[in-house]
Amino acid sequence: MDTGELKRQWVGKTFDTVSFEIEAETMLQFALACGEELPRYTDPEDPDFQAVPNYTSCFHGTRTLPEGFPMNMEESFDGGKCVEWKAPIRAGDTITAQSHLHDVYEKTGRSGGMVFIVHRMQFTNQNQKLVAVVDWKMIRKTG
Template identity: 30%
Template sequence: MRQQAIGLESQPVTMEVEKGAILRFAEAIGDLNPQYTDEAAARKSMLGGLVAPPTFLRSVRGVNLELPFELSFSRRLDGGSDWEYFQPVRPGDRITAVARIGELTERAGRLGVMVFMTTVTTYSNQFDEVVATQTNTLIAY
């Protein structure tokens, strides 16, 4: 199972970042930083214009890994995620996300066998610059 999974990649998912989506996202999370909400103020900043809040990339949907086997556990738990940011995400960017299985381990727990699966999702812009990576852990038991 482990050999089949490690390195497996998802199909790429691409989204175009819209200015309105950035503004709505910033409003929804309650972060009214002018860098995300005020174009005039953002243009005067060192970034030179509006950028998306770092957590905006959580809104990229449809990144699915098709496993070559069945995980026959009825419960799944999000074991947390770590993010690294490298470039700002701007209105008009085309962000492509690709997930890859980095690790798969099995452990014994109170309720029986648990499988820990670590995936690394890489987010790149239209210039093939990596803007961020997310390392996520899924626990199945």
């Protein structure tokens, strides 16, 4: 497997686009599940009511990898998500998420070799304002 070639061929190309309607009740339940207590996250009547910063981590597209991606990731494991907050998400917003592969790289650790596939979702609102970027790492052991 040549990760350099994978990177050249697959990184940076949008392969999935989905839209979500943002509802106050769902925002509230997510905030409470996170243990939030600030009114701007837990009180829909608060004038600054908005989604908690990591809210976009719960959204998924229609596919994990581009069609035809040559690496079998069925035996991969979840390397976690990194959420970069850009702007508030409000109740009633329409959020569009576009997915592309952001990076493919290898590393070695005490447990052996690994390939990292970084799936990036960029979230914009109905005003085309970027509200969040979520990087999801998928890790496959190679030895």
